[in-house]
Amino acid sequence: MITNILLPHIILWIFTFITAVLTVCLVWPRKKMVGGGLILGYSLGVAEWTLAGIFEAVVIDPQVKVLLAKIEYIGFVLAVPFAFLFVTRYLSTQKLNLAGSVSVFIIPVITLAMAWTNDAHHLLWSSFEPGNQALNILIYNHGPWFYVNAAYIYLLVLLSVGQLVWAYFSNQHIFRGQLLALLGAFVFPLISCTTYILGIVPVPGMDTTALGFALGGLTIAFAIFRLRFMDLLPIARQKVFESMPDGVIVLDKQNRIVDINPAAQHFMLIDPRDAIGQPVMDILPKVLAGLFDPTGRNIASYEILAPDQKTQVNVYATPLSAKGREAPGTLITLQDITARKKTEIKLQESNIQLQKEIQQIEMLQESLRAQAVRDPLTGLYNRRYLEETLEREVSRAMRTQTSVSVMMIDFDNFKEVNDHFSHQVGDQALQTFGEILKKTSRREDIACRYGGDEFLMILPDVYP
Structure with missing residues (x-):
């Protein structure tokens, strides 16, 4: 027998399952991207857990409820390790170590074994008792291993949050929206799990963790749709951005400096702490005066002499792509062309000398021709x-x-x-x-x- 599926906590389970399936659908085309398989594993874990949670919430037989709770644990214990590994890979420029990745799943696998053998030791669930009959709730009294597993999950979540917070403050502005979305995907479940463990729930025994995972799934969906999540890894991008030999300055629509790499700082002799957020013409009025024509439009390319009065720099201004919408800003590339200019001068000098020699040869030829006739x-x-x-x-x-x-x-x-x-x-x-x-x-x-x-x-x- 089953209970009324329109009960509030059942609707919450269904909503969480839908968000998990939506996340799976969004991540599936990106599964071959860096970290795509890991975030897909997390989304599938949440989807399996919430689907089993829906059936556990609607069935009435306690034994069937316990069986479904064991099935829930398959997705539940695997979701957070996958999420932790994804964050670690997302914020890294290197592949994950296989042995280290496998070791993350040791505690979850033990927990899963504890769930399926609980009748023999009662270390995960010490006992079961009926809860609110109107809501068809079965109260699972927790054993010692439940808290061991909970502590481990908290450890993975806090490590993930710590990595994201560090990346947020050490990264430039462009990818902070993505990092905030990932933080939300961890913070919401963290809050809901904490309220459940502490018993801060509307009805004793009601599992409110689904609400946090639902909100976390929505933030991931938002990040994929709006913030180009998984299109480019922030730390990998940052490493490339900072190691580029060419200078790069990113401007917003108001021509304020959003980002500037070390090469541009070196060329322009500016401190990023003084430049970020400031109008580019206030920071580099003379150097970039040629960036705009009299109407204020960007000029594609021109050459300047850097402030050190030694370096020749070619300046390229390119609108940032926006898929049919108004460009959200401008990308300025500064290329050191000093060596090229010196080579061009040498080539010009060689060409002039060659022209002189050709003229001398022609004169000699004319003289020889005249002498011949x-x-x-x-x-x-x-x-x-x-x-x-x-x-x-x-x-x-x-x-x-x-x-x-x-x-x-x-x-x-x-x-x-x-x-x-x-x-x-x-x-x-x-x-x-x-x-x-x-x-x-x-x-x-x-x-x-x-x-x-x-x-x-x-x-x-x-x-x-």
Whole structure:
């Protein structure tokens, strides 16, 4: 037989079971994340415990109630160790030690064995007696092992709360909402368990622990929905944030500094105790003056000289993502580009030097080309250039139906000049004649030394 399921304490059990199932559904997609399996174990434990608690509350037969209480203990004794391990993993950057993790379950397993063998020793429950008949309550009188297990559970809860409180004050503002939610998930059950053990309950024997676990489950659900709980581990994030070589400054919507890592503190020469919560333009008015355009909008990227007047810093401003909503703030990244700037300067200097060398090479090439087609004595074109140019000019004349003339000039008896006045005088005579040809010829005319004392003129557009 069963009693009326609409009794207040039964409704409380049902509500707690629903919140536990909701938590399981929310955690299940995240079970492969860091700590996901542990928080899932906690949620399943609470769900099993509360489901058995519902049946224990509605059945009337005392023997069946005791059997269901033993089944309740499966989830009850395992939930808190899973929660403790989750907090330890959540606040750590390293995996949990297997032996240490297993040892956490030693007392719970012993307690579970005590529950199922209680008829032989009565160490967990010393006796049972009827309670409020209208509410169908069976009073479980506790034996010594119950208090041993309770002390152990309190120890795990207090260690978890201590870790969370430490993390709250040592962590930056961004993840404090998550930590507060976790604190609530432990504090609410802690209060409800304490009131139950001390007998501060509306009706003797009524188990009010479910209320604390229901409120704790709601805080976890809220943290997953609203605070991106389990998306990023605070301590792991903090380690990465603090060890980044690039400076990072986090601003809220009012451009107040929310967080700043050691690299940014070093670059900007500021103390975070003076900066957190202050408008960024009050703390770094000159350095970050280029962050906003005249309309107040963020500028994506620019370069500055850090306050030490030595470090070149590239400043990136990126809106924080908000999944379609207004950006909740701005992420400023400060990258030390001093080495890059020095390299760029060296590259620019090397490029300038290379350009000079290229110009010198081009000038040398031009000089060599000129030497290859010029007669070194007279400065006129040589026979090689004559052959190339004559063929080209004849082809042009034929193509354009114009004329081209060739004039041959020869010094008579030039050999006698060399013989009577020396080769030096002969060379001077050839040089002088070459200058005369250069001065008296047109721009399009081509004067060449054909060889020895022979000269040849190519005259485009001149008829014979």
